[in-house]
Amino acid sequence: MDNRDQQPPVLQFHDVTAYRNDTKVMDQFSMTINPREHTAIVGPNGSGKSTFIQLLTHQLHPLAPEGDTPPIRVFGKDRWIVSELRKRIGIISSDLESEIRHNLNHGRLSGSEVVLTGFFSSMQLFGHHRITDAMKHKASRTLASIDAAHLKDRRFNRMSAGEARRVLIARALVTSPEVLVLDEPTTALDLVARERCLQHIRNIARQGTTVLIVTHHLEEVFPEVTNVILLKEGRAAFSGPKKEVLTSDKLSSVYDHPLELYFRNGTPRIELDIS
Numbered sequence: 001m002d003n004r005d006q007q008p009p010v011l012q013f014h015d016v017t018a019y020r021n022d023t024k025v026m027d028q029f030s031m032t033i034n035p036r037e038h039t040a041i042v043g044p045n046g047s048g049k050s051t052f053i054q055l056l057t058h059q060l061h062p063l064a065p066e067g068d069t070p071p072i073r074v075f076g077k078d079r080w081i082v083s084e085l086r087k088r089i090g091i092i093s094s095d096l097e098s099e100i101r102h103n104l105n106h107g108r109l110s111g112s113e114v115v116l117t118g119f120f121s122s123m124q125l126f127g128h129h130r131i132t133d134a135m136k137h138k139a140s141r142t143l144a145s146i147d148a149a150h151l152k153d154r155r156f157n158r159m160s161a162g163e164a165r166r167v168l169i170a171r172a173l174v175t176s177p178e179v180l181v182l183d184e185p186t187t188a189l190d191l192v193a194r195e196r197c198l199q200h201i202r203n204i205a206r207q208g209t210t211v212l213i214v215t216h217h218l219e220e221v222f223p224e225v226t227n228v229i230l231l232k233e234g235r236a237a238f239s240g241p242k243k244e245v246l247t248s249d250k251l252s253s254v255y256d257h258p259l260e261l262y263f264r265n266g267t268p269r270i271e272l273d274i275s
């Protein structure tokens with residue numbers, strides 16, 4: 001029997017409502033992601049994708065629930081020590097990238113040192129961090145596993161966007177997280193780097209890490225994605241199996257524009273007429 005049946009969902013949002021200043025930015029949003037249910041959250045500009053990531057990273061907090069059900073549960077629990085949670089969920093986002101770049105400008109960390117910061121959920125390596133040989137080996141192995149061994153000694157703040165993204169993927173993977181959350185992972189990457197990055201993500205998904213991708217680029221909805229949530233105005237307009245949710249009609253309704261959806265090699269593509 002698949003022991004996934006006994007595992008709690010990796011992520012549950014129950015009627016999550018959140019405000020930024022006086023604006024309601026998430027409106028009774030509910031979803032459940034089970035282990036190895038690779039999921040894409042897709043939506044137009046302003047639909048609430050960044051809000052979702054900020055709720056996950058505790059940069060934003062949901063309103064207190066009306067009933068007893070906690071609004072957000074991760075691995076079945078609603079209370080977590082954030083540093084512990086960060087080891088079980090790897091998150092890669094542009095916000096994180098700029099935060100690390102900013103912090104590292106003074107630290108001059110190399111690619112492998114950036115990966116090592118993943119063990120401590122920190123933006124820097126500090127004197128009190130005890131770096132073991134096992135950690136160093138794991139950092140090297142993780143970089144090699146995503147074809148980034150050559151970035152080991154390169155300074156992070158001298159890397160291109162694609163190289164930096166790969167190092168951050170290794171940083172997120174170094175603790176062997178059960179879940180990898182990717183916020184528009186291929187933004188700023190060139191054509192080849194984008195395909196390579198998606199190939200790495202597909203391999204990670206195939207190896208058993210649950211991948212959650214938040215994006216408005218449909219080409220990032222890689223073939224292994226099983227479930228899709230279409231966001232509109234802070235609500236889940238449609239959610240369920242990819243084949244049922246990713247249709248021309250549903251996308252047209254969410255984007256308020258007629259769209260033709262088709263699949264090529266398992267990847268969704270759209271045609272739209274702007275006239």
Ligand SMILES: Nc1ncnc2c1ncn2[C@@H]1O[C@H](COP(=O)(O)OP(=O)(O)OP(=O)(O)O)[C@@H](O)[C@H]1O
Pocket residue numbers: 020021022023024025043044045046047048049050051052216
């Ligand atoms: N600081 C803020 N105060 C009030 N409203 C905000 C603030 N930041 C964002 N919003 C609003 O919250 C809603 C959701 O924004 P969010 O950034 O989550 O969307 P998004 O799907 O990530 O958009 P994009 O694709 O453009 O990045 C939008 O209507 C936006 O105008």
